[in-house]
């Protein structure tokens with residue numbers, strides 16, 4: 124052994140030693156970090172513990188910043204670590220960074236990724252770092268973690284909101300890899316992409332197979348036989364569109380899509396609903412005690428026969444039973460409340476009026492249902508369930524009432540699965556088939572029974588299952604898809620079946636996208652970017668509602684007097700893409716909004732195409748926008764003739780829009796005239812009319828918004844949970860008010876300069892409004908002299924010749940029908956219906 128070899132050996136063992144030291148080092152950093160983390164709060168969830176979040180009396184609100192400036196985010200991040208971070212946080216960051224960067228600790232890398240992506244341990248979000256760490260993590264784990272692969276795939280697909288370049292090929296590769304590893308979310312994403320041909324060529328068969336497999340896997344892995352046949356587990360759904368908290372994407376009269384927010388805290392019952400008015404021949408006056416959600420028991424005592432209290436307790440219990448968006452369900456508490464109803468009111472039944480009785484029966488029904496399902500109890504209690512359900516049924520269906528109790532459904536299930544009396548079960552089911560609260564379970568059970576007993580005269584199993592699917596009962600979706608797959612496949616194509624499986628898969632949101640709940644929870648905490656990321660995952664998976672939510676977090680259509688959001692173009696494009704995808708999934712309103720996003724981006728051709736798509740399906744707002752595009756030659760050659768036709772159609776689709784439509788046609792004719800005067804040079808008028816006329820449909824609230832204090836701040840999406848009395852909070856901040864690098868960043872500009880000073884555009888609009896008023900006055904004057912057929916605020920103006928009324932009406936109808944004809948010279952505007960808004 125020569126000296127060199129000895130030296131070499133020493134060197135090797137030395138290097139081994141250093142390696143070992145490294146390893147212990149790494150462990151120590153990670154170990155310390157772990158110790159530190161165990162003493163810190165990882166994350167706050169206001170939904171499971173509402174005391175953590177604003178025990179406020181103002182109703183629960185969330186805000187979405189309008190603007191997004193990447194530079195400002197970066198600045199904020201740096202400021203956070205120099206000024207605001209706690210000592211523990213700084214220490215944790217250092218330890219994790221050391222462990223991850225210097226010692227390649229997988230778990231530290233993962234933790235850092237989560238901290239920067241999901242704001243765990245109250246870290247501020249940093250997309251660049253989050254991406255770096257997820258990339259590193261996937262590399263370290265040799266691309267074997269299906270969840271993080273899926274996430275990185277989505278980052279590539281979307282460009283992570285402008286943080287990295289979009290790379291569809293890479294994104295697809297990651298998602299496919301994740302799907303190969305069995306990840307349900309990745310498989311669902313692929314299925315959706317194949318079904319709609321997004322990022323991949325459309326391939327219905329592939330989509331069908333993927334959805335089919337996921338559906339089967341869900342059924343076999345997550346549903347017991349009891350779950351499937353008797354009681355499907357209750358899901359506290361968060362598959363919602365955020366704008367629906369604020370009334371939907373479009374104004375109520377223009378909206379074509381129903382609201383998705385059906386678990387909001389109960390408000391007072393709608394006394395005009397048919398059920399209730401039927402009960403007391405329309406003469407119901409409901410009054411409600413001032414009972415906060417915190418103290419439903421406080422009503423014990425004084426007038427305990429008041430129907431108000433009964434109704435209030437019922438709704439309190441109902442909210443506990445189903446859970447609201449801001450508070451988890453608590454069936455134990457629901458049972459307590461309902462038992463209270465039973466104990467306190469059972470003696471009053473003979474003297475109850477119909478309304479009290481209705482709510483009393485509903486309370487017993489719900490109580491029986493809870494004993495039947497066993498939610499909130501150690502175990503179900505069938506005897507008690509039968510007792511309450513039977514009582515509720517008989518009391519409600521007592522003559523002369525024609526109501527049918529929902530309790531029949533549970534009683535049917537009990538007869539079938541506990542007493543084994545199938546004929547009795549069928550009687551129960553059939554009596555409950557037509558009530559509103561039948562979610563399809565009746566037809567589902569009948570269909571199954573009919574298959575077992577082909578001679579039972581129950582009905583055609585296929586038709587029954589079809590109805591059950593249509594009514595939305597979840598297992599029925601799966602079974603119906605199976606049925607058509609097996610037998611009548613010639614009548615349905617693969618896309619139909621894929622779509623039914625898709626609905627089934629999406630209904631299991633607690634498995635497929637549990638983060639929909641997290642998205643909302645983070646939103647309540649003000650972490651809108653975390654929320655955006657979660658909604659984006661679900662949006663990629665094909666959840667229509669999540670597409671709207673993600674899009675609205677990326678880009679809110681400014682309406683009323685707000686300015687366009689200031690946000691990177693990448694985010695605008697992604698928002699437009701998600702609105703468009705939602706539109707392709709049958710959300711008509713989203714088509715209009717997608718068009719608006721493109722319009723605001725100056726891409727009139729795309730806007731025009733989208734408006735055209737939605738107008739083809741009779742969306743009044745889309746028709747309106749089409750008219751506008753034709754009128755101004757945006758995205759299409761200018762065509763007054765077509766513009767007028769679309770304005771007419773707006774009115775045909777929705778009669779309430781008569782005024783707006785007529786006013787626009789009137790304006791159009793004025794413009795035509797001016798064009799003629801100007802030899803076609805219309806830029807002067809276009810500029811002035813532009814802003815106002817595009818908003819004519821909204822002009823009323825537009826004007827009100829100038830003077831309503833709550834509108835003066837930038838009101839965003841507001842969840843006004845506790846009914847009308849709650850105040851609306853507006854705390855949004857336009858990040859644009861802050862200049863990056865300025866010393867007074869964060870000094871809380873509340874946008875007051877906008878409150879006081881109207882922008883030039885507003886003044887133009889006001890002047891135009893003024894002009895309209897003057898014109899109306901003049902027109903009115905002329906009308907009276909010239910005996911034209913003009914209606915102002917529903918009052919006909921005519922030159923004092925009352926005998927002409929009928930003739931004028933006839934002329935009116937003719938004119939409406941022959942709108943395409945040139946006007947007679949003496950009546951240049953035809954019939955004009957003018958309504959002057961109260962200002």
Ligand SMILES: *[C@@H]1O[C@H](CO)[C@@H](O)[C@H](O)[C@H]1NC(C)=O
Pocket residue numbers: 153228229230
């Ligand atoms: C990382 O976490 C996993 C799972 O919790 C654990 O099995 C593994 O030992 C951890 N690795 C290190 C280096 O701490």
Ligand SMILES: *[C@@H]1O[C@H](CO)[C@@H](O)[C@H](O)[C@H]1NC(C)=O
Pocket residue numbers: 262263265266
């Ligand atoms: C991880 O990244 C390094 C550096 O880019 C590369 O050399 C290595 O092959 C990657 N590991 C895997 C498993 O791909």
Ligand SMILES: *[C@@H]1O[C@H](CO)[C@@H](O)[C@H](O)[C@H]1NC(C)=O
Pocket residue numbers: 265
């Ligand atoms: C990484 O994965 C590839 C296949 O994906 C495999 O061939 C390779 O051996 C793995 N490497 C390690 C270090 O596990």
Ligand SMILES: *[C@@H]1O[C@H](CO)[C@@H](O)[C@H](O)[C@H]1NC(C)=O
Pocket residue numbers: 453454455456459
């Ligand atoms: C549910 O309500 C019961 C009774 O009011 C209460 O004891 C329990 O703590 C509640 N559970 C949760 C999770 O809030």
Ligand SMILES: *[C@@H]1O[C@H](CO)[C@@H](O)[C@H](O)[C@H]1NC(C)=O
Pocket residue numbers: 509510513514517
């Ligand atoms: C159901 O209620 C009716 C009327 O109150 C009663 O006659 C009947 O015995 C009850 N049936 C059961 C199974 O409790």
Ligand SMILES: *[C@@H]1O[C@H](CO)[C@@H](O)[C@H](O)[C@H]1NC(C)=O
Pocket residue numbers: 544546547550
């Ligand atoms: C099933 O219930 C009906 C009443 O609906 C009763 O007449 C019949 O005897 C019961 N059958 C059995 C097997 O219990």
